[in-house]
Amino acid sequence: MLRSIKQLHGRKLGASDGEIGHVKDFYFDDQSWAVRYVVVDTGSWLTGRTVLISPHAFGPLQQDGNALLVNLTREQIESSPPIYTHEPVSRQYEVAYFQHYGWPSYWDGSELGGVGLFPTVSSVPPDTGLTVGSGGENTGDPHLRSAHAVVGYAVQGHDGEVGYVADFMMSEGIWRISLILVETGHWLAGKKIALPTSQVDRISYDESTVFVGIAKETIEQTPAYHIPPRGAEYCDTHGFEENC
Incomplete structure:
Protein backbone atom coordinates (compact mmCIF):
# COMPACT_ATOMS: atom_id res chain seq x y z
CA MET A 1 0.00 0.00 0.00
CA ALA A 147 10.88 15.37 2.48
CA HIS A 148 9.30 18.69 3.42
CA ALA A 149 12.32 20.58 2.07
CA VAL A 150 12.42 18.72 -1.26
CA VAL A 151 8.73 19.34 -2.01
CA GLY A 152 8.68 22.29 -4.39
CA TYR A 153 11.99 21.44 -6.05
CA ALA A 154 12.02 21.74 -9.85
CA VAL A 155 12.02 18.49 -11.83
CA GLN A 156 14.35 18.54 -14.83
CA GLY A 157 14.13 15.99 -17.65
CA HIS A 158 16.63 15.30 -20.44
CA ASP A 159 15.31 18.16 -22.54
CA GLY A 160 13.94 20.70 -20.11
CA GLU A 161 11.98 21.34 -16.95
CA VAL A 162 8.83 19.23 -16.58
CA GLY A 163 7.34 20.54 -13.34
CA TYR A 164 8.02 20.48 -9.63
CA VAL A 165 7.91 17.97 -6.78
CA ALA A 166 4.41 17.94 -5.29
CA ASP A 167 4.50 14.88 -3.03
CA PHE A 168 6.09 11.50 -2.36
CA MET A 169 4.39 8.11 -2.25
CA MET A 170 5.82 5.74 0.35
CA SER A 171 5.48 1.95 0.31
CA GLU A 172 3.99 1.39 3.75
CA GLY A 173 5.24 -2.11 4.49
CA ILE A 174 8.88 -1.40 3.73
CA TRP A 175 9.01 2.35 4.43
CA ARG A 176 10.58 3.23 1.10
CA ILE A 177 9.66 6.15 -1.16
CA SER A 178 8.59 4.54 -4.43
CA LEU A 179 7.18 7.44 -6.42
CA ILE A 180 7.72 11.17 -6.79
CA LEU A 181 4.56 13.07 -7.70
CA VAL A 182 5.26 15.83 -10.19
CA GLU A 183 2.96 18.78 -10.74
CA THR A 184 3.36 19.73 -14.40
CA GLY A 185 1.79 23.18 -14.08
CA HIS A 186 0.66 25.07 -17.18
CA TRP A 187 2.69 22.86 -19.50
CA LEU A 188 0.21 19.94 -19.26
CA ALA A 189 -2.76 21.82 -17.84
CA GLY A 190 -1.78 21.04 -14.28
CA LYS A 191 -1.66 17.27 -14.73
CA LYS A 192 0.00 15.47 -11.82
CA ILE A 193 2.08 12.43 -12.73
CA ALA A 194 4.04 9.81 -10.77
CA LEU A 195 7.66 9.02 -11.55
CA PRO A 196 9.44 5.99 -10.04
CA THR A 197 12.35 7.00 -7.85
CA SER A 198 14.47 4.63 -9.96
CA GLN A 199 14.25 7.30 -12.70
CA VAL A 200 15.96 9.92 -10.53
CA ASP A 201 19.52 10.57 -11.64
CA ARG A 202 20.41 12.95 -8.84
CA ILE A 203 19.11 15.66 -6.54
CA SER A 204 20.90 18.99 -6.54
CA TYR A 205 20.36 20.83 -3.29
CA ASP A 206 22.31 23.84 -4.52
CA GLU A 207 19.96 24.16 -7.51
CA SER A 208 16.83 22.93 -5.70
CA THR A 209 16.28 20.54 -8.60
CA VAL A 210 15.55 16.83 -9.07
CA PHE A 211 17.10 15.53 -12.29
CA VAL A 212 15.31 12.58 -13.92
CA GLY A 213 16.33 10.36 -16.82
CA ILE A 214 13.16 10.96 -18.84
CA ALA A 215 12.36 13.12 -21.86
CA LYS A 216 9.48 15.60 -21.89
CA GLU A 217 7.71 13.52 -24.56
CA THR A 218 7.59 10.54 -22.19
CA ILE A 219 6.23 12.75 -19.43
CA GLU A 220 3.55 14.04 -21.78
CA GLN A 221 2.37 10.49 -22.50
CA THR A 222 2.32 9.46 -18.84
CA PRO A 223 -1.22 9.15 -17.44
CA ALA A 224 -2.33 11.43 -14.63
CA TYR A 225 -1.95 10.13 -11.08
CA HIS A 226 -4.74 10.62 -8.57
CA ILE A 227 -4.37 10.24 -4.79
CA PRO A 228 -7.47 9.11 -2.85
CA PRO A 229 -8.67 11.49 -0.12
CA ARG A 230 -6.89 10.86 3.17
CA GLY A 231 -9.91 9.40 4.94
CA ALA A 232 -10.86 7.21 2.00
CA GLU A 233 -7.32 5.92 1.77
CA TYR A 234 -7.34 4.63 5.33
CA CYS A 235 -10.97 3.54 5.37
CA ASP A 236 -10.75 1.57 2.16
CA THR A 237 -7.62 -0.30 3.20
CA HIS A 238 -8.03 -0.76 6.94
CA GLY A 239 -11.78 -0.85 7.51
CA PHE A 240 -12.05 2.24 9.67
CA GLU A 241 -15.24 4.27 9.88
CA GLU A 242 -16.16 6.56 7.00
CA ASN A 243 -15.27 9.67 9.00
CA CYS A 244 -11.78 8.45 9.94
Whole structure:
Protein backbone atom coordinates (compact mmCIF):
# COMPACT_ATOMS: atom_id res chain seq x y z
CA MET A 1 0.00 0.00 0.00
CA LEU A 2 1.30 3.42 -0.96
CA ARG A 3 0.91 6.37 1.38
CA SER A 4 1.08 10.03 0.50
CA ILE A 5 3.73 11.78 2.58
CA LYS A 6 1.71 14.99 2.44
CA GLN A 7 -1.41 13.25 3.75
CA LEU A 8 0.56 11.86 6.70
CA HIS A 9 1.96 15.29 7.57
CA GLY A 10 0.22 16.71 10.62
CA ARG A 11 -1.25 13.39 11.75
CA LYS A 12 -1.34 12.92 15.51
CA LEU A 13 1.00 10.32 16.97
CA GLY A 14 0.01 8.19 19.91
CA ALA A 15 2.32 6.19 22.18
CA SER A 16 1.00 3.24 24.17
CA ASP A 17 0.21 5.58 27.08
CA GLY A 18 -0.79 8.85 25.47
CA GLU A 19 -0.31 11.36 22.69
CA ILE A 20 3.23 12.46 21.84
CA GLY A 21 2.66 15.10 19.15
CA HIS A 22 2.12 15.12 15.41
CA VAL A 23 4.04 14.30 12.24
CA LYS A 24 6.25 17.23 11.22
CA ASP A 25 8.46 15.70 8.53
CA PHE A 26 10.07 12.56 7.15
CA TYR A 27 13.82 12.10 6.77
CA PHE A 28 14.81 9.79 3.92
CA ASP A 29 18.02 8.53 2.38
CA ASP A 30 18.46 10.10 -1.05
CA GLN A 31 20.32 7.06 -2.41
CA SER A 32 18.16 4.15 -1.24
CA TRP A 33 14.94 6.22 -0.77
CA ALA A 34 14.45 4.48 2.57
CA VAL A 35 12.54 6.51 5.15
CA ARG A 36 14.83 6.66 8.16
CA TYR A 37 12.83 8.73 10.64
CA VAL A 38 9.50 10.37 11.26
CA VAL A 39 10.13 13.81 12.76
CA VAL A 40 7.73 14.63 15.60
CA ASP A 41 6.52 18.03 16.71
CA THR A 42 5.90 17.44 20.42
CA GLY A 43 4.46 20.90 21.08
CA SER A 44 5.31 22.09 24.58
CA TRP A 45 6.11 18.61 25.90
CA LEU A 46 9.79 18.39 24.86
CA THR A 47 10.46 21.98 23.83
CA GLY A 48 13.65 22.53 21.84
CA ARG A 49 14.20 18.87 21.05
CA THR A 50 13.94 17.23 17.66
CA VAL A 51 12.20 13.91 18.31
CA LEU A 52 12.89 11.21 15.75
CA ILE A 53 10.88 7.99 15.54
CA SER A 54 12.29 5.09 13.52
CA PRO A 55 9.99 2.95 11.34
CA HIS A 56 10.89 0.13 13.76
CA ALA A 57 8.40 1.72 16.19
CA PHE A 58 5.52 1.60 13.73
CA GLY A 59 5.47 -1.65 11.81
CA PRO A 60 2.25 -1.34 9.76
CA LEU A 61 0.77 2.15 10.01
CA GLN A 62 -1.80 1.40 12.68
CA GLN A 63 -4.40 4.05 13.36
CA ASP A 64 -6.51 4.79 16.42
CA GLY A 65 -9.10 7.36 15.40
CA ASN A 66 -7.04 10.16 13.90
CA ALA A 67 -3.76 9.15 15.56
CA LEU A 68 -1.03 6.92 14.17
CA LEU A 69 0.23 4.47 16.79
CA VAL A 70 3.83 3.82 17.79
CA ASN A 71 4.94 0.89 19.92
CA LEU A 72 6.68 3.06 22.51
CA THR A 73 5.84 4.72 25.81
CA ARG A 74 6.13 8.43 26.49
CA GLU A 75 8.87 7.68 29.03
CA GLN A 76 10.91 5.78 26.43
CA ILE A 77 10.72 8.74 24.08
CA GLU A 78 11.48 11.31 26.78
CA SER A 79 14.53 9.36 28.00
CA SER A 80 15.90 8.74 24.51
CA PRO A 81 19.19 10.43 23.57
CA PRO A 82 18.32 14.09 22.95
CA ILE A 83 19.05 15.86 19.71
CA TYR A 84 18.37 19.55 19.59
CA THR A 85 17.35 21.89 16.80
CA HIS A 86 20.23 22.72 14.41
CA GLU A 87 22.28 19.69 15.51
CA PRO A 88 23.27 17.15 12.83
CA VAL A 89 22.04 13.57 12.93
CA SER A 90 25.48 12.08 13.47
CA ARG A 91 26.55 8.45 13.45
CA GLN A 92 27.46 8.83 17.13
CA TYR A 93 23.91 9.97 17.87
CA GLU A 94 22.38 7.14 15.83
CA VAL A 95 24.44 4.51 17.67
CA ALA A 96 23.15 5.81 21.01
CA TYR A 97 19.61 6.11 19.60
CA PHE A 98 19.38 2.51 18.35
CA GLN A 99 21.04 1.16 21.50
CA HIS A 100 18.48 3.01 23.64
CA TYR A 101 15.56 1.33 21.90
CA GLY A 102 17.28 -2.02 21.35
CA TRP A 103 16.68 -1.95 17.61
CA PRO A 104 19.05 -3.33 14.96
CA SER A 105 21.02 -0.64 13.15
CA TYR A 106 20.58 -0.13 9.42
CA TRP A 107 24.34 0.24 8.80
CA ASP A 108 24.81 -3.38 9.87
CA GLY A 109 22.57 -4.47 7.00
CA SER A 110 19.43 -4.97 9.09
CA GLU A 111 16.19 -5.36 7.21
CA LEU A 112 12.70 -3.98 7.70
CA GLY A 113 9.63 -5.60 6.20
CA GLY A 114 11.73 -8.31 4.59
CA VAL A 115 13.61 -5.84 2.37
CA GLY A 116 17.05 -4.41 3.02
CA LEU A 117 16.42 -0.68 3.21
CA PHE A 118 19.19 1.06 4.99
CA PRO A 119 22.60 1.71 3.49
CA THR A 120 25.17 3.86 5.20
CA VAL A 121 24.69 7.10 7.09
CA SER A 122 23.26 10.69 5.53
CA SER A 123 22.31 15.27 6.14
CA VAL A 124 19.59 17.64 5.99
CA PRO A 125 19.54 20.92 4.08
CA PRO A 126 20.06 23.95 6.35
CA ASP A 127 16.40 25.01 6.17
CA THR A 128 15.16 21.73 7.63
CA GLY A 129 16.39 22.35 11.17
CA LEU A 130 19.31 19.90 11.09
CA THR A 131 22.68 21.09 9.87
CA VAL A 132 25.16 19.52 7.49
CA GLY A 133 28.26 18.36 9.29
CA SER A 134 31.78 19.19 8.12
CA GLY A 135 33.63 16.05 9.16
CA GLY A 136 34.50 13.85 12.11
CA GLU A 137 32.51 11.53 14.32
CA ASN A 138 29.65 13.96 14.89
CA THR A 139 29.25 14.89 11.22
CA GLY A 140 25.70 14.85 9.87
CA ASP A 141 24.81 12.14 7.37
CA PRO A 142 25.23 13.64 3.87
CA HIS A 143 22.35 11.66 2.34
CA LEU A 144 19.64 12.16 4.97
CA ARG A 145 17.08 14.58 3.52
CA SER A 146 13.90 16.29 4.59
CA ALA A 147 10.88 15.37 2.48
CA HIS A 148 9.30 18.69 3.42
CA ALA A 149 12.32 20.58 2.07
CA VAL A 150 12.42 18.72 -1.26
CA VAL A 151 8.73 19.34 -2.01
CA GLY A 152 8.68 22.29 -4.39
CA TYR A 153 11.99 21.44 -6.05
CA ALA A 154 12.02 21.74 -9.85
CA VAL A 155 12.02 18.49 -11.83
CA GLN A 156 14.35 18.54 -14.83
CA GLY A 157 14.13 15.99 -17.65
CA HIS A 158 16.63 15.30 -20.44
CA ASP A 159 15.31 18.16 -22.54
CA GLY A 160 13.94 20.70 -20.11
CA GLU A 161 11.98 21.34 -16.95
CA VAL A 162 8.83 19.23 -16.58
CA GLY A 163 7.34 20.54 -13.34
CA TYR A 164 8.02 20.48 -9.63
CA VAL A 165 7.91 17.97 -6.78
CA ALA A 166 4.41 17.94 -5.29
CA ASP A 167 4.50 14.88 -3.03
CA PHE A 168 6.09 11.50 -2.36
CA MET A 169 4.39 8.11 -2.25
CA MET A 170 5.82 5.74 0.35
CA SER A 171 5.48 1.95 0.31
CA GLU A 172 3.99 1.39 3.75
CA GLY A 173 5.24 -2.11 4.49
CA ILE A 174 8.88 -1.40 3.73
CA TRP A 175 9.01 2.35 4.43
CA ARG A 176 10.58 3.23 1.10
CA ILE A 177 9.66 6.15 -1.16
CA SER A 178 8.59 4.54 -4.43
CA LEU A 179 7.18 7.44 -6.42
CA ILE A 180 7.72 11.17 -6.79
CA LEU A 181 4.56 13.07 -7.70
CA VAL A 182 5.26 15.83 -10.19
CA GLU A 183 2.96 18.78 -10.74
CA THR A 184 3.36 19.73 -14.40
CA GLY A 185 1.79 23.18 -14.08
CA HIS A 186 0.66 25.07 -17.18
CA TRP A 187 2.69 22.86 -19.50
CA LEU A 188 0.21 19.94 -19.26
CA ALA A 189 -2.76 21.82 -17.84
CA GLY A 190 -1.78 21.04 -14.28
CA LYS A 191 -1.66 17.27 -14.73
CA LYS A 192 0.00 15.47 -11.82
CA ILE A 193 2.08 12.43 -12.73
CA ALA A 194 4.04 9.81 -10.77
CA LEU A 195 7.66 9.02 -11.55
CA PRO A 196 9.44 5.99 -10.04
CA THR A 197 12.35 7.00 -7.85
CA SER A 198 14.47 4.63 -9.96
CA GLN A 199 14.25 7.30 -12.70
CA VAL A 200 15.96 9.92 -10.53
CA ASP A 201 19.52 10.57 -11.64
CA ARG A 202 20.41 12.95 -8.84
CA ILE A 203 19.11 15.66 -6.54
CA SER A 204 20.90 18.99 -6.54
CA TYR A 205 20.36 20.83 -3.29
CA ASP A 206 22.31 23.84 -4.52
CA GLU A 207 19.96 24.16 -7.51
CA SER A 208 16.83 22.93 -5.70
CA THR A 209 16.28 20.54 -8.60
CA VAL A 210 15.55 16.83 -9.07
CA PHE A 211 17.10 15.53 -12.29
CA VAL A 212 15.31 12.58 -13.92
CA GLY A 213 16.33 10.36 -16.82
CA ILE A 214 13.16 10.96 -18.84
CA ALA A 215 12.36 13.12 -21.86
CA LYS A 216 9.48 15.60 -21.89
CA GLU A 217 7.71 13.52 -24.56
CA THR A 218 7.59 10.54 -22.19
CA ILE A 219 6.23 12.75 -19.43
CA GLU A 220 3.55 14.04 -21.78
CA GLN A 221 2.37 10.49 -22.50
CA THR A 222 2.32 9.46 -18.84
CA PRO A 223 -1.22 9.15 -17.44
CA ALA A 224 -2.33 11.43 -14.63
CA TYR A 225 -1.95 10.13 -11.08
CA HIS A 226 -4.74 10.62 -8.57
CA ILE A 227 -4.37 10.24 -4.79
CA PRO A 228 -7.47 9.11 -2.85
CA PRO A 229 -8.67 11.49 -0.12
CA ARG A 230 -6.89 10.86 3.17
CA GLY A 231 -9.91 9.40 4.94
CA ALA A 232 -10.86 7.21 2.00
CA GLU A 233 -7.32 5.92 1.77
CA TYR A 234 -7.34 4.63 5.33
CA CYS A 235 -10.97 3.54 5.37
CA ASP A 236 -10.75 1.57 2.16
CA THR A 237 -7.62 -0.30 3.20
CA HIS A 238 -8.03 -0.76 6.94
CA GLY A 239 -11.78 -0.85 7.51
CA PHE A 240 -12.05 2.24 9.67
CA GLU A 241 -15.24 4.27 9.88
CA GLU A 242 -16.16 6.56 7.00
CA ASN A 243 -15.27 9.67 9.00
CA CYS A 244 -11.78 8.45 9.94
